[in-house]
Amino acid sequence: MNKIIKTEKLSFSYSSIEGSVPVVVLNDLNIEIEKGTFVAVIGHNGSGKTTLAKHFNAILLPGGGRVLIEDMDTADEHYIIEIRRRVGMVFQNPDNQIVATVVEEDVAFAPENLGYPSDEIRQRVDEALKIVGMYEYREHAPHLLSGGQKQRIAIAGVLAMRPKCIVFDEPTAMLDPRGRESIIKIMQDLRDNHGVTVILITHHMDEAINADRIIVMSDGDILLDGAPREVFRDMETLRGTGLDIPETAVLLHELKADGFDVPLDALSVEECAEAIYEEYKHWHL
Numbered sequence: 001m002n003k004i005i006k007t008e009k010l011s012f013s014y015s016s017i018e019g020s021v022p023v024v025v026l027n028d029l030n031i032e033i034e035k036g037t038f039v040a041v042i043g044h045n046g047s048g049k050t051t052l053a054k055h056f057n058a059i060l061l062p063g064g065g066r067v068l069i070e071d072m073d074t075a076d077e078h079y080i081i082e083i084r085r086r087v088g089m090v091f092q093n094p095d096n097q098i099v100a101t102v103v104e105e106d107v108a109f110a111p112e113n114l115g116y117p118s119d120e121i122r123q124r125v126d127e128a129l130k131i132v133g134m135y136e137y138r139e140h141a142p143h144l145l146s147g148g149q150k151q152r153i154a155i156a157g158v159l160a161m162r163p164k165c166i167v168f169d170e171p172t173a174m175l176d177p178r179g180r181e182s183i184i185k186i187m188q189d190l191r192d193n194h195g196v197t198v199i200l201i202t203h204h205m206d207e208a209i210n211a212d213r214i215i216v217m218s219d220g221d222i223l224l225d226g227a228p229r230e231v232f233r234d235m236e237t238l239r240g241t242g243l244d245i246p247e248t249a250v251l252l253h254e255l256k257a258d259g260f261d262v263p264l265d266a267l268s269v270e271e272c273a274e275a276i277y278e279e280y281k282h283w284h285l
């Protein structure tokens with residue numbers, strides 16, 4: 001079993017105001033997420049990303065179709081605890097996710113609630129704080145930390161459950177560039193070194209280029225689905241979504257259109273600069 005999440009004809013609409021027609025927010029979605037991958041879900045505001053994410057740990061239940069987490073149906077209430085143990089959620093605002101006045105107590109909150117023995121809790125808390133680089137801050141007060149540090153504590157709180165998958169819903173939206181960078185690094189480290197499946201909901205295309213796969217949503221449908229280099233090849237469709245296209249992708253496409261031999265998949269700033277330099281050498285050195 002190499003799929004951690006599977007949706008089968010998943011549809012959903014929020015119950016409408018009395019008398020009005022319910023608006024379809026998710027439209028017959030079939031999605032399979034492989035274990036250990038990093039998947040970015042992007043799309044304009046209101047395209048259904050958060051609604052989809054909330055189906056991955058049974059915060060919302062399908063209006064039609066099914067959602068399976070390692071073959072456990074989210075609509076079967078017997079599985080709820082098991083599903084929430086496997087799939088953790090990190091939200092936009094770290095202040096809403098922190099519950100205690102000392103960092104390590106906050107991270108211990110979920111395993112304590114599940115009744116683990118205290119030495120196991122200690123081990124889980126230390127391990128989680130080390131992964132997010134906040135172990136030295138374990139006795140600090142969360143409210144005195146920066147936004148990025150608080151978000152790292154929120155991530156540690158989820159990691160203390162040792163989930164197989166973490167869904168990050170716009171985790172960097174309230175952070176400065178340094179905070180953003182630290183969260184992006186943690187997501188990559190979780191995939192690379194800890195076998196955690198990462199699902200990132202974002203409208204920052206430049207964050208999505210780090211993923212193995214990008215799902216582009218529009219009005220409850222999947223518009224594009226593939227590796228970043230495949231998705232960013234389809235400039236016309238992407239422009240139609242109104243999303244910001246990474247500057248590296250725009251630059252490489254324009255250079256290609258002007259006849260330069262540059263690869264379209266050199267999407268990080270470093271790869272893009274290297275690709276342009278190689279082409280420059282060809283012409284000028």
Ligand code: ADP
Pocket residue numbers: 014025043044045046047048049050051052
């Ligand atoms: P995204 O995450 O892509 O911005 P959402 O999933 O938050 O999209 O929202 C999809 C649609 O569902 C939007 O039209 C939004 O207004 C609507 N919506 C979201 N949450 C609720 C809710 N709790 N009640 C009613 N409508 C909602």
